[in-house]
Amino acid sequence: GAVVSQHPSWVICKSGTSVKIECRSLDFQATTMFWYRQFPKQSLMLMATSNEGSKATYEQGVEKDKFLINHASLTLSTLTVTSAHPEDSSFYICSALDRFISGNTIYFGEGSWLTVV
Amino acid sequence: DAKTTQPTSMDCAEGRAANLPCNHSTISGNEYVYWYRQIHSQGPQYIIHGLKNNETNEMASLIITEDRKSSTLILPHATLRDTAVYYCIVKTGANNLFFGTGTRLTVIP
Numbered sequence: 529g530a531v532v533s534q535h536p537s538w539v540i541c542k543s544g545t546s547v548k549i550e551c552r553s554l555d556f557q558a559t560t561m562f563w564y565r566q567f568p569k570q571s572l573m574l575m576a577t578s579n580e581g582s583k584a585t586y587e588q589g590v591e592k593d594k595f596l597i598n599h600a601s602l603t604l605s606t607l608t609v610t611s612a613h614p615e616d617s618s619f620y621i622c623s624a625l626d627r628f629i630s631g632n633t634i635y636f637g638e639g640s641w642l643t644v645v
Numbered sequence: 646d647a648k649t650t651q652p653t654s655m656d657c658a659e660g661r662a663a664n665l666p667c668n669h670s671t672i673s674g675n676e677y678v679y680w681y682r683q684i685h686s687q688g689p690q691y692i693i694h695g696l697k698n699n700e701t702n703e704m705a706s707l708i709i710t711e712d713r714k715s716s717t718l719i720l721p722h723a724t725l726r727d728t729a730v731y732y733c734i735v736k737t738g739a740n741n742l743f744f745g746t747g748t749r750l751t752v753i754p
Contacts, residue, residue: 534688562741571732572689572744621688623742634742636681636688 530556532624534637541644546610549640551622557602558624562634563595566619578605612644649733654749657727663720665748667733670714676737678709680718682729683747689732692718723752 531554541547551561559580564572576592578584578599586592596608605624609616621639625632650668657663669678677696681689693700693707695716700707706719720727732747 532688564744571746572683574741574743577741619686623688632736633679633691633694634736635691639686639688641686 530554530624530626530629530633530635532558532622532635532637534622534640536640537638538641539643541612541642543613543644544611546608547612547642548606548608549620549622549642551605551607551624551637553603553624553626553635556624556626556628558605559602559627560625561599561605562623562625563597563605563607564621564623566621566639572621575607609642612642614644617642617644648743649735649745651731651733651745651748653746654751656751656753657720657723659725659752659754660722663718663723663727663750663752665718665720665731665733665750666715667717668715669733669735672713672735673737676735678707678713678716679734679736679742680705680707680731681734681742682727682731682750684726684729689744692731723750725752725754728752 533552535550561578563575566572575590576584576586578597580599584597599605623634623636625634679694680692683689695707709716730747730749734742
């Protein structure tokens with residue numbers, strides 16, 4: 529299947545700083561990418577949907593000024609957690625939609641562990 | 646998107662077939678059935694998807710009932726590496742995937 533790569537796999541940052549997570553579709557063009565967050569022992573929760581060249585659509589309760597999403601190209605989307613706090617520590621996962629696969633199949637990255645200390 | 650119902654957990658003996666059921670009684674005609682799995686601390690892995698017909702690939706088989714209200718994911722020869730949470734999801738078009746709680750499959754040696 530298609531490959532989606534996230535970087536970094538894990539990051540530790542100090543409270544109050546910002547951290548950027550990249551999501552790349554390696555072998556297909558993704559006009560739509562999704563960002564999820566997963567807390568321990570919980571299911572994935574959608575944070576936002578990003579379409580290439582336009583502003584992201586955020587789910588209810590997700591602060592758009594805190595979680596900045598940029599989808600500037602067909603193969604790259606970034607999530608920036610601004611002024612991170614310990615409660616932002618979580619597993620962040622991106623996914624990309626391949627429109628050329630029947631049903632618009634979505635592929636996921638490996639995930640990025642964020643720890644805010 | 647229609648919601649799905651899956652058992653919370655299942656066990657399967659190593660080498661045997663694992664049959665994971667999913668109910669999606671409110672599925673609409675243009676919604677696909679997708680299966681993903683998530684191994685601990687990793688991103689979800691795509692397994693298989695289908696619309697009406699049964700599907701098979703190198704990982705699994707997907708059996709969809711004629712009325713499309715339920716489906717079964719079959720792992721023909723389960724290994725210890727198949728221990729994971731399996732998610733059954735129905736999706737329309739370019740919409741996102743809604744993750745329920747899934748089925749925690751434990752493959753027992």
